[in-house]
Amino acid sequence: MDPRSTDNLHLHEQFETLQQQEYAATLGMWAFMATEFLLIGVLFVAYGVCRMRWPEAFRRGSSEMHYWLGFFETAIILTTSFLVTLALRAAKLGNNRQVIALFATTVMLGAGFLTIKGTEWYLEYGEGLVPGYFTTIPTKEAHLPPDQQHPRPVQERLFMLFYYLLTGTHAVHMLIGMGLLSTMMFLTARGKFSASYHTPIELVGIYWHFVDLVWIFVFSSVYLLRQ
Amino acid sequence: MEDRPLIPIRTYVLVYIALMLLLFTNMAMAYVFLGRHWSNAISVGIGAIQFLLVFLFFMHVKYYRYPLIRLFACAGLFWIALLLVLTLSDYLTRNNPPDASPRGEPVFLKH
Numbered sequence: 213m214d215p216r217s218t219d220n221l222h223l224h225e226q227f228e229t230l231q232q233q234e235y236a237a238t239l240g241m242w243a244f245m246a247t248e249f250l251l252i253g254v255l256f257v258a259y260g261v262c263r264m265r266w267p268e269a270f271r272r273g274s275s276e277m278h279y280w281l282g283f284f285e286t287a288i289i290l291t292t293s294f295l296v297t298l299a300l301r302a303a304k305l306g307n308n309r310q311v312i313a314l315f316a317t318t319v320m321l322g323a324g325f326l327t328i329k330g331t332e333w334y335l336e337y338g339e340g341l342v343p344g345y346f347t348t349i350p351t352k353e354a355h356l357p358p359d360q361q362h363p364r365p366v367q368e369r370l371f372m373l374f375y376y377l378l379t380g381t382h383a384v385h386m387l388i389g390m391g392l393l394s395t396m397m398f399l400t401a402r403g404k405f406s407a408s409y410h411t412p413i414e415l416v417g418i419y420w421h422f423v424d425l426v427w428i429f430v431f432s433s434v435y436l437l438r439q
Numbered sequence: 440m441e442d443r444p445l446i447p448i449r450t451y452v453l454v455y456i457a458l459m460l461l462l463f464t465n466m467a468m469a470y471v472f473l474g475r476h477w478s479n480a481i482s483v484g485i486g487a488i489q490f491l492l493v494f495l496f497f498m499h500v501k502y503y504r505y506p507l508i509r510l511f512a513c514a515g516l517f518w519i520a521l522l523l524v525l526t527l528s529d530y531l532t533r534n535n536p537p538d539a540s541p542r543g544e545p546v547f548l549k550h
Contacts, residue, residue: 235505242511249515250522257523261530267475283466290462290489294455297497304445421498425490432486436469439478 259374266367273371275438282435293424306407
């Protein structure tokens with residue numbers, strides 16, 4: 213490498229080239245992603261096992277989800293993933309203004325996602341679905357005579373517990389992702405990245421797509437299994 | 440050597456359109472009565488296709504030139520597969536414990 217190149221500013225001493233450094237960083241990121249897959253994978257497997265054991269109670273749980281809100285959340289998160297890929301492409305081309313604009317939009321859409329999520333949790337609280345305040349008789353049927361009520365099976369509480377664990381873990385990851393994207397935005401604005409050096413942006417992109425992947429499965433296996 | 444080649448925007452747009460179409464399909468299929476098993480299989484299956492599209496194209500796993508990175512990327516999924524298969528091979532073959540009804544009928548509180 214040309215010793216006068218500004219890329220040398222980013223090259224750490226243990227690496228020979230920026231490409232080698234990026235290779236090592238990407239490999240490390242994927243090793244971290246494997247641990248993330250395991251973290252969330254355990255929850256999904258436990259959820260699957262319980263679902264097989266009490267299919268009727270879990271079906272009832274899924275049918276009480278606000279799946280239209282879930283649908284909008286999924287559409288938002290798929291869009292953010294798309295925007296992040298465009299941002300990575302822009303970073304590769306050295307178009308920093310575009311990177312900032314795309315990341316800002318992503319963070320705002322992420323905030324929109326969390327707002328809808330919060331609304332959903334609030335609605336479920338009102339419906340007596342939160343595990344700690346779980347009511348066997350649905351709140352809206354509480355005033356009806358007992359023969360017109362449709363009591364919830366107790367295992368539905370377990371379903372709700374999984375639902376909160378999965379969506380809560382996802383929301384925490386999303387907050388971290390939004391923080392990382394904002395940091396990248398700030399660093400890009402300060403001119404820290406260029407067409408030849410933008411590894412942190414690539415790595416944060418991988419993290420954001422992971423958040424997307426988790427949600428895809430939350431939506432298709434928690435919200436939509438209503439039959 | 441460039442680790443990841445520049446991918447045309449068209450590819451990203453096509454993948455995004457495919458993801459959104461799959462989302463609409465999944466949502467629509469949830470309203471069609473097909474019976475529990477078919478409905479579940481279709482919903483999770485569509486989720487799996489969306490997962491693969493994001494994993495391969497958006498996360499660039501398809502485009503990495505270094506096989507070791509791809510191996511690392513697939514390692515996490517391999518471990519989940521192992522976890523799922525070994526756990527289910529236990530749960531699906533053991534006798535039901537007394538508290539679980541064999542067909543999974545709901546249990547209601549007495550009071």
